[in-house]
Amino acid sequence: MQYLPVFPDDSDFGPERTGARGRGPCRRLLxxxxxxxxxxxxxxxxxxxxAQDDPRLDGLFTSLKATEDQAExxxxxxxxxxxxxxxxRVVADEQMREGQWYMRHGILxxxxxxxxxxxxxxxxxxEAWHKRATVHFMMGNYPASIADLHxxxxxxxxxxxxxxxxxxxYLKLDEKRAALAALEKALEINPHLSGARQKxxxxxxxxxxxxx
Numbered sequence: 558m559q560y561l562p563v564f565p566d567d568s569d570f571g572p573e574r575t576g577a578r579g580r581g582p583c584r585r586l587l588x589x590x591x592x593x594x595x596x597x598x599x600x601x602x603x604x605x606x607x608a609q610d611d612p613r614l615d616g617l618f619t620s621l622k623a624t625e626d627q628a629e630x631x632x633x634x635x636x637x638x639x640x641x642x643x644x645x646r647v648v649a650d651e652q653m654r655e656g657q658w659y660m661r662h663g664i665l666x667x668x669x670x671x672x673x674x675x676x677x678x679x680x681x682x683x684e685a686w687h688k689r690a691t692v693h694f695m696m697g698n699y700p701a702s703i704a705d706l707h708x709x710x711x712x713x714x715x716x717x718x719x720x721x722x723x724x725x726x727y728l729k730l731d732e733k734r735a736a737l738a739a740l741e742k743a744l745e746i747n748p749h750l751s752g753a754r755q756k757x758x759x760x761x762x763x764x765x766x767x768x769x
Contacts, residue, residue, distance in 0.1 A: 609713035630749035683712035717747040
C-alpha cells in the first residue's frame, strides 16, 4: 500500500529545465530570495506562506466528508492537494516542483536539498515539510520523516496525507497501534482513502483481542 502522494504537475521540471544537483536557475533564484527573506525576517516582515490557511479549504473539507460519490471525492481531494501546493511565491513553487521531479526520479539527495531550502525560507508552509518528510521516508530516515510529519500536522491538522504517511512509517517500524491511530485519523478527515481503510481493517483483525 502506497500513500506518499506526489503532486502530479512536475513533468517539466527536470535537470534539463532547472539544472541538475543545485546548479539550475531555480536554486539560484531561491537562494537569493532566501537571503532576502531572512533579512526581512530580522525586521519583522518575512514573506507569508499559509497555503493551509486558504479560506476555500473549509468548504472543500466539509464537502469531502459529506459526499458519498467517489468521483466527487476524488475531485475534492485533488482540489485540496492543489491548494496545499500553492505557497503564494512563484520561485518557491518552482523549487517545490523541481524537488518533486527529483523525488519522482529517485534523485533523493537533490530532492531533499530542494525541500530543505523551501522549509528554511517558509517554515509556515506545511506542504514543504510534508514533501521533505516523504523524501526522508524514501531514504529510510524514519525519525526525521516522523518529525517533519508532526510539523506538517502542527501547521495543517487536517493533512490526511501526513496522517496516512505516519501510519505507513509506524507499520514499517512494527508499531501497529500507533499505525492504526494515525490511519484512523486520516480516514476521519478523508473517509475516501480506500487503501487506508483496507489497512485499518487488517490491523483491527490482527489487534482485536491481542495485547500489542
